[in-house]
Amino acid sequence: MSNTILSGNDLSKKYGDLEVVKQVSVAVAEGEFICLVGKSGCGKTTLLSLLSGLERATAGEVRLDGKDITSSSEDELALFRRENLGFIFQSFHLIPTLTAWENVALPLFPIKMSSDERRARASELLEKMELEHRMEHLPSALSGGEKQRVAIARALINHPKILFADEPTGNLDSATGDAIMGILNNLHQEQGVAILMVTHEAELAKTADRLIRMHDGEIVS
Amino acid sequence: MNFHYLISELYYQRRRTLAAVAGLSIGIALLVILNSLSLAYRQAAHAPLQEIGADITVQRSGDVPKELSGIVFPCSAVTIKAAEIDKIEGLKGVRGVGRAVLLWVFQPQRAWIVLGIEGHNNVGPGVLRNAVVAGRFLKEGQPEALVEAAYARQFGIKVGDKINLAAKSYAVVGLVDASRATKIAVANLYLPLREAQRLAAASAPIQSVSPFTPEDANLLFIKADQEKIPEIAAALKGMFGKKATIATPDSLLKLLGSLFALSDRFTLAASLIAILVAVLIAFKTMAGNIAERTREIGVMKAVGWTNRNVVMQLVGESVVQCFVAGVLGLVLGIIAAFGLSFMKVSIPIPWEMSPTPHFLPHGGDQIFKTLNLPVHVPWTLGAFAIILSVVIGGLTGGLLGRNISRIKPSEVLRHE
Numbered sequence: 303m304s305n306t307i308l309s310g311n312d313l314s315k316k317y318g319d320l321e322v323v324k325q326v327s328v329a330v331a332e333g334e335f336i337c338l339v340g341k342s343g344c345g346k347t348t349l350l351s352l353l354s355g356l357e358r359a360t361a362g363e364v365r366l367d368g369k370d371i372t373s374s375s376e377d378e379l380a381l382f383r384r385e386n387l388g389f390i391f392q393s394f395h396l397i398p399t400l401t402a403w404e405n406v407a408l409p410l411f412p413i414k415m416s417s418d419e420r421r422a423r424a425s426e427l428l429e430k431m432e433l434e435h436r437m438e439h440l441p442s443a444l445s446g447g448e449k450q451r452v453a454i455a456r457a458l459i460n461h462p463k464i465l466f467a468d469e470p471t472g473n474l475d476s477a478t479g480d481a482i483m484g485i486l487n488n489l490h491q492e493q494g495v496a497i498l499m500v501t502h503e504a505e506l507a508k509t510a511d512r513l514i515r516m517h518d519g520e521i522v523s
Numbered sequence: 524m525n526f527h528y529l530i531s532e533l534y535y536q537r538r539r540t541l542a543a544v545a546g547l548s549i550g551i552a553l554l555v556i557l558n559s560l561s562l563a564y565r566q567a568a569h570a571p572l573q574e575i576g577a578d579i580t581v582q583r584s585g586d587v588p589k590e591l592s593g594i595v596f597p598c599s600a601v602t603i604k605a606a607e608i609d610k611i612e613g614l615k616g617v618r619g620v621g622r623a624v625l626l627w628v629f630q631p632q633r634a635w636i637v638l639g640i641e642g643h644n645n646v647g648p649g650v651l652r653n654a655v656v657a658g659r660f661l662k663e664g665q666p667e668a669l670v671e672a673a674y675a676r677q678f679g680i681k682v683g684d685k686i687n688l689a690a691k692s693y694a695v696v697g698l699v700d701a702s703r704a705t706k707i708a709v710a711n712l713y714l715p716l717r718e719a720q721r722l723a724a725a726s727a728p729i730q731s732v733s734p735f736t737p738e739d740a741n742l743l744f745i746k747a748d749q750e751k752i753p754e755i756a757a758a759l760k761g762m763f764g765k766k767a768t769i770a771t772p773d774s775l776l777k778l779l780g781s782l783f784a785l786s787d788r789f790t791l792a793a794s795l796i797a798i799l800v801a802v803l804i805a806f807k808t809m810a811g812n813i814a815e816r817t818r819e820i821g822v823m824k825a826v827g828w829t830n831r832n833v834v835m836q837l838v839g840e841s842v843v844q845c846f847v848a849g850v851l852g853l854v855l856g857i858i859a860a861f862g863l864s865f866m867k868v869s870i871p872i873p874w875e876m877s878p879t880p881h882f883l884p885h886g887g888d889q890i891f892k893t894l895n896l897p898v899h900v901p902w903t904l905g906a907f908a909i910i911l912s913v914v915i916g917g918l919t920g921g922l923l924g925r926n927i928s929r930i931k932p933s934e935v936l937r938h939e
Contacts, residue, residue: 351933356825377829384827391936395822399535400528409826411525440535456826 305332307463307496310353313362315345322348324519325362330464333494335487337507340516346500347468349516353498354387354466355379366463384409388457388495392469394449396441396456402448403428403437406455427455431485447478454485458495465489467499471506483509524839532840536812543808544848547915550801551852551908554794555900556859561790563898567868568776571892575705576650577621577744578752581611581759582768582875588728591880592629594637594689595728596741599768599875600625602729605738607762614758616751621647621744624719625708626726627880628688633678634880637688638710638742639719647744651713654704658682658697661715668693672700674711686712689722706872706892707770708742716740768875778871798911805848806919809841813923820927821935834924841920842913849912853905863898870894 308330315323322345330336330353338346351357353364355371363372371382383389396405406424428434431451441449450470457465467486471479487509489495499510507513515523533540572578585601596602612620624639640648642661652660656672670680675698680686684695693714701709714722720737723729735741747755756771763769813820820833828836869891877890 348933356933356936357931377831380824380827380829380832383825389825391822395818395825395936397528397819397822399531401531404528404531408823409828411528412828412832417527460827 306330307332307367308353308498309365310349310359311363311365313349313352313359313364315348315352315357316360321360322519323352323359326516326519326521327362328353328514328521330496330498332463333490333496335490335497335509335511336499336514337510337512338498338500338514338516339502339504339507342502344516345519346516350466350468350498350500354389355383384412384460386463388460388462388465390450390453390457390465390467390470392472394441394446394453394473396449396452398441401438401440402433402444402452405441405452406459408456409459423459424455427458428452431455445478446474447481450474450478450482451485454482454489458489462495464496464498467497469500469502471501471503479506524835526839528836529839529843533844539808539812540844543805543812543844544851546804546808547801547845547848547912548852548855550797550804551849551912552855552859553797553801554911555853555856555904555908556863557790557793557797558904559856559860559898559900560863560896561787562901562904563863563896564779564868565772565776566897567894568779568870569772570894571706571775571870571872572770572772574650574892575648575707575744576646576746578747578749578772579745579756579759580707580768580770580876581743581745581763582741583763584766584768584875586732588732590728591627593728594626594628594722594726596723596733596735597625597627597878597880599878600741601733602735602739603741603743605736605740608740608743610762611743611745611759614755616748616755617745618748619644619646619746621645621649621746622716622740623648623708623742623744624716624723624740625710625742625878626719626723627878628712628722635688635712636710636879637712637714637719637722638708639714639716639722641716646746647742648701648705648708648713651699651701651704654699654701655697656700658695660697660699661713662696663715664717665715666691666693666718667696667715669697669699669713670695671702671709671711671713672698673702688712689725691718691722693718706890707876709877709890768873770873770876775870778873779868798915802915802919805845805915806923809844809919810923813837813927817927817930817935821930821932824928824930825932825936830925830928833928834921837924837927838917838920841923842916845912845916845919846909849909852912853900853908856908857900857905860898860900864895866896866898867893868896 306329310328312325313323314325340346352359363370403424406427407420410420428437433451471482490497514521582600583603584599587598588595621644626637628635628637642649642663668686682695686693723735724737729735752771756769759769760767872890
């Protein structure tokens with residue numbers, strides 16, 4: 303069995319009296335593609351946030367490569383995300399004032415590196431996404447599928463161990479969504495990137511190695 | 524801080540950038556122009572004294588003889604004893620003292636305003652050596668005189684003529700256009716100081732009301748360290764009491780009556796209000812801009828920007844905006860200062876400082892020193908404006924950045 307690179311043990315999250323994640327334990331193995339499915343409001347996105355360090359758990363612990371990151375500071379978590387994780391959001395969340403290549407290079411901006419080097423790394427990824435002709439375009443000039451491909455390139459710029467994808471096809475038509483899923487499957491199969499994807503579309507979940515169903519803050523299967 | 528991102532943000536959000544820059548630049552321009560105007564009025568008020576080479580003039584008012592005949596002192600300028608002058612020379616901050624003796628000489632056919640001057644002294648009416656329009660300047664120890672050019676024209680006096688005062692003859696060696704050179708202690712006949720002192724000491728009407736020795740004077744011109752002027756003026760008032768007329772740049776400034784001239788506090792208060800309004804405009808605009816970028820900042824944090832990275836980026840944007848606003852405000856201020864430098868200002872010279880007998884033609888007329896308002900922006904004010912802008916930028920960006928950097932990415936990145 304492959305090594306576990308990320309694990310969440312007995313994770314709980316409460317907002318006031320409302321417990322949205324209830325003592326959930328999840329482990330992600332190296333190169334594994336996991337789909338997190340469930341109805342809207344069942345706690346999937348919150349669990350994804352807890353595992354990725356975007357949110358702090360009320361109880362439980364998160365370990366990356368065996369290291370407990372639960373008590374890390376905000377800045378330590380930010381560095382942890384920069385070095386180990388990539389994010390793909392349903393609404394793309396590209397910076398509107400930056401061009402495609404600059405958006406891809408956004409995680410590199412705080413790192414001491416020449417602009418040429420950043421551009422070279424962003425260009426390489428955009429070429430893989432077949433967007434080399436869109437490098438200098440602002441997000442407002444890109445289609446939904448192009449925006450999501452830029453977002454995927456951004457998620458890959460730091461060679462992450464795990465990609466977190468929150469409804470990555472939610473804002474796309476089915477054909478474009480299929481194309482995006484093709485890219486994710488390709489990343490998983492050819493490059494061995496572990497993916498933890500939240501979706502409510504059963505069809506998309508079929509491509510995953512493992513399916514985790516959530517209901518009312520708990521894993522049901 | 525990523526400079527490329529900073530420039531992109533300011534360029535693509537140019538409406539907001541321009542609003543912030545315009546708001547702050549107007550405030551900075553107001554600050555610059557208010558302070559330049561205040562400074563200009565101060566400099567203008569200094570001009571009447573500066574042109575006679577002094578920073579302070581001292582006179583003592585006193586009694587006049589029962590009959591205005593022969594040689595008398597004007598009531599605004601009676602004896603200042605030699606011992607008092609020595610004491611003034613010893614005051615801290617006094618760099619030089621010029622003495623003069625102002626006399627009214629009444630003759631059956633003519634009245635003279637006579638001023639005895641130290642020809643070699645650069646402090647006081649000795650500066651008239653540059654205003655000679657015909658003949659030459661006075662030589663010390665010689666019985667000779669200079670006549671005011673307009674007066675000479677009026678009465679047909681020429682170089683080489685003789686003028687008799689108290690049974691002594693004075694050769695006219697030159698004509699002087701004193702009215703152009705100075706508005707203080709203007710006379711129509713100028714003698715070497717020694718001669719005027721001798722005339723005053725020999726005058727019975729003067730001795731009857733204000734005992735005078737040949738070492739005394741009745742007008743003093745003081746050159747002083749600028750920062751010591753108020754201190755010296757206070758010491759002089761203490762020395763001469765209520766009968767002193769101490770003219771300083773500040774006392775002349777008060778005669779101008781302008782709001783800028785009246786009070787440093789007004790300038791300070793107006794500048795503070797201008798800056799406060801500018802800061803509020805800049806702060807509000809930037810706060811609006813940053814609030815609109817909550818998600819963007821959430822993305823930055825999600826992909827690995829630390830709080831410090833976020834704050835530094837926002838501080839950078841804010842500082843650049845405010846620096847540009849500072850430069851623009853300074854340029855606007857300089858342009859406005861140039862425009863205002865064509866404005867004329869008339870400084871009223873108190874009668875006491877250039878006394879003319881009221882019964883003579885134009886004797887009671889108010890004298891003004893009229894000059895272009897010397898409005899300019901000193902480099903120190905310019906540098907202050909730029910530094911202030913940058914500080915405002917740093918503080919605004921830091922405050923707003925620190926606040927926004929605390930957001931949790933998960934809260935702002937959830938999809939609708």
